[in-house]
Amino acid sequence: MTSADYVPVVVVGAGQAGLSVSWYLGRAGIDHLVVESGTPMHAWADTRWDNFTLVTPNWHCRLPGYAYQGGDPDGFMTRDEVVEWLAGWLDTFEPPLRTHTRVDRLRCVAAGFELTLESPTGTESLRCAQVVVATGGYPLPILPPFAAAIDPAVAQLHSEQYRNPAQLPDGAVLVVGTGQSGAQIAEDLHLAGRQVHLAVGGAPRVARRYRGRDCMTWLADMGVYDTPAQQYPGGKAAQEKTNHYVTGRDGGRDVDLRRFALEGMTLYGTLIGGKDSELTFAPSLTEALDRADSVYNSICSDIDRHIEAAGIDASPASRYEPVWAPAADPIGLDLAAAGVRSIVWAIGYRPDYRWIEASAFDGGGRPMQTRGITEVPGLSFVGLPWMHTWGSGRFLGVDRDARHVAEHVVAALSSATVPDTLPQNGVRL
Structure with a gap:
């Protein structure tokens, strides 16, 4: 290991969140380095399936x-369109990048930190x-302990490895999880x-x-994505729930699992x-189906109240009525008998900050x-789900969160008030 070099600020991760912090630091004239284990924003191309689209409107x-x-x-960019849009943003500035470099260790030392x-x-060390850690909220995919005991055939x-149906063996497929x-x-x-078999979890729908x-446009107008986490209805429990x-x-549509069942999917x-x-x-x-539909209709009711309070001229209100219901809740599946030859696990991710040696984490x-x-x-x-608001995990909230973190970094380095020249969306304040 070489002797440690020094730079005032290191941003770990060159996704949109880390690069947004870099954008602000660069405009403030702060010497810094962005360290990325792969290439900038590679996850968009590397961990999304071929027919992926955004679920939030393009605006x-x-x-x-x-x-x-x-x-x-009001449309929804495909995976490749998102990659192209992000590449266009990266063309607008020159972040100080160090790619194909992984941070294996971060530890506190006198007057700062040392990174391996x-x-x-x-x-080498730095x-x-x-x-600023911008490695994503939950980088490790979750598999259940019993996955290893399932027939190796x-x-x-x-889900992050799934690309398209042709990638899987012929036969039926079991998808586990009903988050996005x-x-x-x-x-x-x-x-x-x-032929799809789907294990339905507790995710709500909208x-x-x-x-x-679009419902997400209504919710944005209602300030739902701007409400600080501490003030959000339901508190911590609401923040831990899977997104709708x-x-x-x-062009966008509902996902109605009951409709899928009518069309032959087994739930x-x-x-x-x-x-x-x-x-x-x-x-x-x-x-699970009833609860998801209840949330769906509850959100519609919230929008109704907003429309009425604001005096907005809108089309008539409606409610979702179930188009199918199970005769009984199935409790078993023989994969071989059902011809299931592949399983796609879509049950989420977990945090992994073992490389950070600092007392900054909960249990x-x-x-x-x-x-x-x-x-x-x-x-x-930066870039954590619910870091500040529901919008923190979306493009809608990245800029605001990154600017706040950058302001904090600038203030800490200068030990003075944040300079009034720190720009927001290219506009000098």
Whole structure:
């Protein structure tokens, strides 16, 4: 290991959140370095399936000095369109990047931090006064402990590895999980004509459009994505819930699992165990479907109240009525008998900050932070779900969060008031 070099600020991760912090630091004239294990924003191309689309309208897509300017603001960009849009943003500035370099260790030292870097050229160390961690909220895909006990003849992959139906062996497919990825992957397979078995979890759902507008546009107007986490109804429990499932595919539509069942998809409750070819499910399907529909209709009611209070002229109100219900909750599945030859796990991710040696994490390994700032001097985070608001995990909230963290870093380095020249979206304040 070479002797440690020094740079005032290191941003770990070159996704849209880390690069947004870099954008602001650059405009403030702060010497810094962005360290990325791969290439900038590679996850968009590397971990999304071929038919992926955003579930938030294109007008939500805003980054520092840059916003969606295409001809379909209420539409939903595909994966490749998102990659192209992000590349266009990266062309507007020159962040100080160090790619294909992994941070293996971050530890507190006198007056700052020391980072151990691994790259094709070897191991080295780097010191800094401030570190902004922008590696994503939950980088490790979750698989259940019993996955290893399932018949090895059944192919298994996580949702981040799924690309298209042709990638999987012939035969039926079991998709486990109904968050945004699981529901959309099940739809992708269903539309391709594959026989799909779907283990339904506790994720809620939302209407794609309601009373003449996209539901997420209504919610943005209502300030839902701007409400600080501490003030959000339901508190911590609400923040831990999976996001509502819906799709932007083919111009956007509802994801109705009951409709899928009418069309031949087989639904189950939560998958709770498995060995060899036999899987066991909780008898929770009816409850899960009813609860998801209840949230759907509750959001519609919230929008109704907003429309009435604001005196908005909108199309008539309506409510979702179930088009199908299970006769009984299935509790078992024989994979071999059902011809299931592959499983797609879409049950989420978990945090992994073992490389950070600092007292900044709770018992679940998640950063203890307020708007990205921790109690460890000089250590901050960006790009976390619910870091400040519901919008923090979306393009809609990245710019605001990054600017706040950058302001904090500038203030800490200068030990003075943040300069009034720090820009927001390219406009001098």
